[in-house]
Amino acid sequence: MIGQLTGTLIAKQPPEVLIDVNGVGYEVQMPMTCLYELPDIGETVKLITHFVVREDAQLLYGFNTFAERTLFRxxxxAQGVGPKLALTIMSGMTAQQFVHAVTHDDVSSLVKLPGVGRKTAERLVVEMRDRLKNWGTATPATDAAPIDFGDMNPTIAGSSPRDDALSALLALGYKPAQAEKAVAAALKAEPQAASDILIRFALKNM
Structure with missing residues (x-):
């Protein structure tokens, strides 16, 4: 089990990052709300990870706090929720926002996320309510710091912000037409924005 990685941030291709740990590159998938908080490329980063082994793949999912990983786990x-949908849910809202939605029976906020229909949202509220009763108190590093969206970091050089943003939304489960429309709207509002800004804008206005 790989529970933590500390190394150099080599590249970002949302929702995936590449971490160099003593010469070994680890590909780690992250919720966008966690990826926004990463330092600049070339700097040291520490991720709390969850390792998934399947017959056809070995996948690493990364988070900035133990609480975020706990929420993912x-x-x-939950019934009908795999790692991909969990990643999408945590990309569409912060861990705190998800916990708030569950504890306040806010089904309407959950159904806005791709892959989460009303039945799934209602089931999540029921299943997760007791599990999240003590969320945020289990470890010293539980409460995630507020996200500062004013200092975004670049992704891999050579790809356009539009393509990066579109690729990230598709990877998170949004349909091509929906992703194209959201990115186009983001570009109209922020023509010179970096990909992280476009992704954030698109997710916020889906």
Whole structure:
């Protein structure tokens, strides 16, 4: 089990990052809300990870806090929720926002996420309510710091912000037409924005 990685941030291709740990490159998938908080490329980063082994793949999912990883692990225990959908849910809202939605029976906020229909949202509220009762108190590093969206980091050089943003939305489960429309709207509002800004704008206005 790989529970933590500390190394140099080599590249970002949302929702995936590449971390160099003593010469070994680890590809790690992250929720966009966690990826926004990463330092600049070339700097040292520490990720709390969850390792998934399948017959056809070995996948690493990364988070900035133990609480975020705990939420991810609770999500994938829910009926009908796999790692991909859990990643999408945590990309569409912060961990705190998800917990708030569950504890306040806010189904309407959950159904806005791709892959989450009303039945799934209602089931999540029921299944997750008790699991999240003590969320945020289990470890010293539980509460994620507020996200500062004013200092975004570049992705891999050579690809356009539009293409990076579109690729990220598709990877998170959004349909091509929906992703194209959201990115186009983001570009109209922020023509010179970096990909992270476009992704954030698109997710916020889906």
């Amino acid at each position: 609770q999500l994938i225990k």
